[in-house]
Amino acid sequence: MHHSGLDRFLAQARVALGTGPVAMVFCEDETEIDTTLRHHLQCGFRCVLAFMPPHFPLARDVAARVHRIDYTLTSDGAVPRAVKAVNEAGPGLWMFWCYNAEYLFYPFCETRSVTEMLGFHAEERRNAMLAYVIDLYAGDLQRFPDAVSLDEAFIDRSGYYALARPDPSNHNHPKDRQLDFFGGLRWRYEEHIPAPRRKIDRVALFRAKPGLTLRDDHSFNDEEYNTYACPWHNNLTAVLASFRTAKALKRNPGSTFDIPTFRWHNSVAFEWHSRQLMDLGLMEPGQWF
Numbered sequence: 001m002h003h004s005g006l007d008r009f010l011a012q013a014r015v016a017l018g019t020g021p022v023a024m025v026f027c028e029d030e031t032e033i034d035t036t037l038r039h040h041l042q043c044g045f046r047c048v049l050a051f052m053p054p055h056f057p058l059a060r061d062v063a064a065r066v067h068r069i070d071y072t073l074t075s076d077g078a079v080p081r082a083v084k085a086v087n088e089a090g091p092g093l094w095m096f097w098c099y100n101a102e103y104l105f106y107p108f109c110e111t112r113s114v115t116e117m118l119g120f121h122a123e124e125r126r127n128a129m130l131a132y133v134i135d136l137y138a139g140d141l142q143r144f145p146d147a148v149s150l151d152e153a154f155i156d157r158s159g160y161y162a163l164a165r166p167d168p169s170n171h172n173h174p175k176d177r178q179l180d181f182f183g184g185l186r187w188r189y190e191e192h193i194p195a196p197r198r199k200i201d202r203v204a205l206f207r208a209k210p211g212l213t214l215r216d217d218h219s220f221n222d223e224e225y226n227t228y229a230c231p232w233h234n235n236l237t238a239v240l241a242s243f244r245t246a247k248a249l250k251r252n253p254g255s256t257f258d259i260p261t262f263r264w265h266n267s268v269a270f271e272w273h274s275r276q277l278m279d280l281g282l283m284e285p286g287q288w289f
Contacts, residue, residue: 003069006085009049013089016067020093021045021114024086026071026079027052027100031148031247034059036100037066043104044113045096051082052100080214087208094118096205097214101148101243104131104204107236107285109274118205120288121236128225131204131238132160134282135184136270137246137262147246147262153270154263155241157280159183160200177227185245185262192255193245201228204240229286237284239277241270 001016003009009016023045027033033056040048041062050058051071058068071082083097096114098104106117106129121129136153138144144152160183164174181201186193202218203225213221220226229235246262249255270276277283 001067002063003067004054005070006051006082009067009069010085010089013086017047017086017090017093020047020090020095021118022047022049022086022090022093022095024049024051024083024095024097025100026073026082026097027056028073028244029100029247030056031146031243032101032150033057034062035150036098036102037062039103040096040098041065043109044115046115049086077216080216083214084212087206087212088210090208091210093208094122094205095208098204098240099242099244101247102133103241104238105241105274105277105283106238107274107278107283107288117236117288122207124230124235124287126230126235127207127209128203128220128222128227129205129236129238130226130228131202131240132181132282133184133200133202133240133242133244134277135186135200135245136241136243137185139261139263139267139269141250141259141261145250147250148243153241153243153272154267155270156184156188156264156266157268158266159187160282175223175226177229177231178223179228185249188264189249189255189259192249192252192258202240205238234284234286236286236288239274239283241272 023040048066050066050068054070134155138147138149139152139154162179162181165178165180166172167175180199186198
């Protein structure tokens with residue numbers, strides 16, 4: 001279904017959102033829009049919202065299964081505003097958000113739906129799930145100058161680390177069960193990435209509730225939503241396999257000529273399977289077996 005703007009969608013959001021879970025995909029450009037939407041439909045999201053400018057093309061089979069919402073992402077705060085509006089329209093529903101050319105992976109996603117996974121997560125009294133944005137990049141930038149190739153995608157197998165997240169309201173003591181995570185292309189090419197955008201952690205899955213607000217650093221105004229685990233044991237975490245940083249580095253005139261290839265000695269071919277991500281320690285199955 002095609003909606004001419006966010007307000008038009010919100011007028012019928014109660015019916016459209018249903019019982020969730022809801023996926024919000026924000027399309028910044030035309031790269032891999034169809035595959036991104038198909039991937040999240042296959043994950044089992046019952047409602048998929050595609051935010052994009054009206055002139056972006058969309059495959060017919062995808063258009064028939066998603067809610068296309070005309071939306072401009074170039075203004076400051078466009079994504080947090082949309083997330084907040086959909087959050088307010090569907091209190092209690094599980095929601096997910098990402099950009100185009102980003103693909104959600106969670107433990108055992110090949111055989112278990114996102115609804116099953118979130119059901120287990122909710123039973124552990126969790127209302128949000130931390131995801132790590134793991135950079136994807138084409139192995140051959142001569143053949144794929146925009147750094148995007150689904151068939152020949154690579155990831156970094158190491159080079160990830162975490163630092164304590166200081167709490168400005170408590171003399172910069174570390175926040176409870178919160179860390180800032182780094183790695184991937186944002187770490188290797190940090191001279192081209194502004195410091196506030198170098199983190200790779202994102203609260204990508206959350207349960208909607210009144211007053212919840214997404215911050216510019218991809219965390220929420222409810223601090224418990226930003227924790228990586230409950231106080232008792234480790235919880236599930238997820239991965240967003242993302243071409244977004246590679247695309248930006250190759251499109252930016254200030255960085256593109258400094259990067260003849262993204263591959264290095266720790267590059268491995270991406271297998272598009274959750275087992276690889278768990279084996280590399282890039283996401284956590286917690287108590288879910």
